[in-house]
Amino acid sequence: FQKLPLNRATFLVAASWFAVITWVVTICVLSSMSGQDINKMAPAFWDKGAHFIAFAAGAVALTTALRLTTEWSWRRVILVAIIALSAFGAADEYHQRFTPGRTGADVQDWMADALGAAAGAIATYLIYGRFSRKSAPAPAGD
Secondary structure (H helix, E strand, C coil), rough: CCCCHHHHHHHHHHHHHHHHHHHHHHHHHHHHCCCCHHHHCCCCHHHHHHHHHHHHHHHHHCCCHHHHHHHHCCEEEEEHHHHHHHHHHHHHHHCCCCCCCCCCCCCHHHHHHHHHHHHHHHHHHHHHHHCCCCCCCCCCCC
């Protein structure tokens, strides 16, 4: 990150935080939709998978943003991302209790959120590590 030209680094930081904000707004909008509207979007059997994927995507965005804007260790970045998104998932489940046609407070939905957050944060770490390594020269004779 520190080796990037300022304009490219600034763009990456802004884009990563924009992704986080866009994700939060999207989750809030979806969470505010009635149960009938949500059921039109996806079948009920897909519910836990949708939670997992949505929170994995949020974790990719948040983990990237934190990594680019802090000097925290990967361990701290991953831990903060998982805790923050798990807390957001719990708040989202609570909010759904007051949304018409929704039950909310579904522990299994929250668990899918938390597992998705963990998977997304860890995947970001693994992908970042893979692409940030300097490529070694090819062995002689290859």
